[in-house]
Amino acid sequence: MAVLRLSRPLRFSRSWLLSGAGALVLAVGGALVGPAILAQIEGDRGIAPIASTGDFEVSGIEVNVQGSSAADARAKGWQEAEKLAWQKLWKTNSLGGGEAPALDAGTLDAMVAAVVVEQEQIGPHRYIARLGVTFDRARTGGYLGMHGQVARSAPLLIIPVLYEGGVASVYETRTPWQRAWAEFHTGESAIDYVRPNGGGADSLLLTEGQLTRRSRNWWRLVLDEFGAADVVMPIARLTREFPGGPIHGTFTARHGPDNRFIGQFDLTAPSDDQLPQMLADAVHRLDALYTQALQQGQLAPDPSLNMAPQLDTKLINQILDSLGPVQQSAPSTTPAPGVPVTGAAPAGPAAATFTVQVATADGAALDAGLAAVRGVAGVQGAATSSVAIGGTSVLRVTYAGNLETLAAALRAQGWKVTAGANALSIRR
Structure with a gap:
């Protein structure tokens, strides 16, 4: 039997060991891990909200018309959609009631700001489609009997939560629920929604x-x-x-740091193709629930979220009493004999005009801000140039x-003051 004898022990290079181990880790890791894992704030997420104006939007108008050509059928379909949308807008927003007044095609077309194609064939x-029509508020408000501004709520941050497949998500991924709220025209609503786009650190x-958080410090x-x-x-x-x-x-409206219940309803979509339309209808119905709650006084900002310092009036009075009475004498305006008059007394600071915005949940808040x-x-x-109760x-x-x-004087009274360009924003 032959015996192999080594004159010296076997030695392996450290670089060989590391390269071999690295290859083994990469081989196993590539089979187990698969694609790269992204951090939570990375990836394609976030849907920017549309620019909301005060225009009137009427959606879900069904048309089915014929024409001499495809272009002619489409033009007739859009004209038919404008007429149907005007009748629907009159029924839902008119202050006069009754049937919508008959308008000629030119007047009606001048009132329309845009036509949104939701689905078309x-x-x-022939032209078959479901369209949305947007009416310009400045040109349409006079026919509807609307004049002046509508009272809006305080700025309310919106957190759209979706439960699907046992998973809850807000901005971790792009969800159809987030998209429905991002595409909602908030200009018509009495609620001042603050809609994050969901990107970056929003998730x-x-x-x-x-x-489920109740900490007021965290909520503040x-x-x-988000302002x-x-x-x-x-x-x-x-x-x-x-x-x-x-x-x-199942759609639920909730409000405030204590997660208070506002209302709830159910809707059904026949298929995946009808899901966006169902979610859009749900957004409008939830907005109606929040508007009704605003009118009933249920959407007033939570007073526990106020960060204004509380002043101890008793302590202030004690300090003033300890100082004693202050004797003030009016300065003499008559020069002493023999003293020449070198000039007039210096004038005080010139008066300037500033804009002050006050959060007015009710009439008492407006009176308190003015006072x-x-x-x-x-x-x-000080005079009011615009009043918005709520x-x-x-x-x-x-x-x-x-x-x-001026900002320092208001802070001394206990107001929370935010300074801007020639303007202040105060709230309790």
Whole structure:
């Protein structure tokens, strides 16, 4: 039997060991891990909300017309949609009631700002479609009997939560529920929605777990980050009977850091193709629930979210009493004999006009804001230029001083003040 004898022990290079181990890890890791894992704030997420104006939007108009050509059929379909949308708009928004007045095609076309194609089928001589029509508020409001501004709510942060397949999501991925709220025209609503786009750190700050938080400090930080006064949580729960089949949705409106219940309803979509339309209808119905709650006084900002310091009036009185009476003598304006007059007395600071925005949840809040501004020393006049009960009212203030001094005087009264360009925003 032959015996192999080694003159010296075997030695392996460290680089060979590392390269072999690395190859083994890569081989095993590639088989187990698969694609690269992205961080939560990375990836394709976030849907920017559409620019909302005060225009009137009427959706879901069904047309089925024929024409001499495809273009002629489409033009007739759009004209028919404008007429049907005008009748529907009159029934839902008119202050006069009754039937919609008959308008000629030119007048009606001038009132239309846009036609939105929701779904269409174009044939050689036929046009079948579901359209949406947007009417310009400035040109249409006079026919509807609407004049002036509508009172709006305080800025409310919106957290749209979707429960589907046992998973809750807000902005972690692009969901159809987030898209429905991003495409909602908030200009018609009495609710001042603050809609994050869901990108960046929004998916970390605003999650489903936020609904169960009760810490006012945490809520203050989140609301101040988005410039909101309170929060609303529209919740959608979707269940499917089978893949591609009917989809049942339960929609709930909630409000405030205590997750208070506002209302709930159910809708059903026959198939996946009808899901976006069902979610759009749900958004409009939830907005109606929030508007009704605003009219009933249920959407007033939570007073516990107020970060204004509380002043101890007793302590202030004790300090003033300890200082004793202050003797003030009016300065003499008559020069002493033999003293030459070198010039006139220096004039005080020139008066300037500033804009002050006040969060007015009710009439008492507006009166309190006016009283606070007029009570500042140096204010020569304060008048309301815009009143929005349940929203933000605007004051025009004439003040003998600069903006920083006015802001400091209001902070001393316990108001939370935000300074801008020649303007202040105050709230309790």
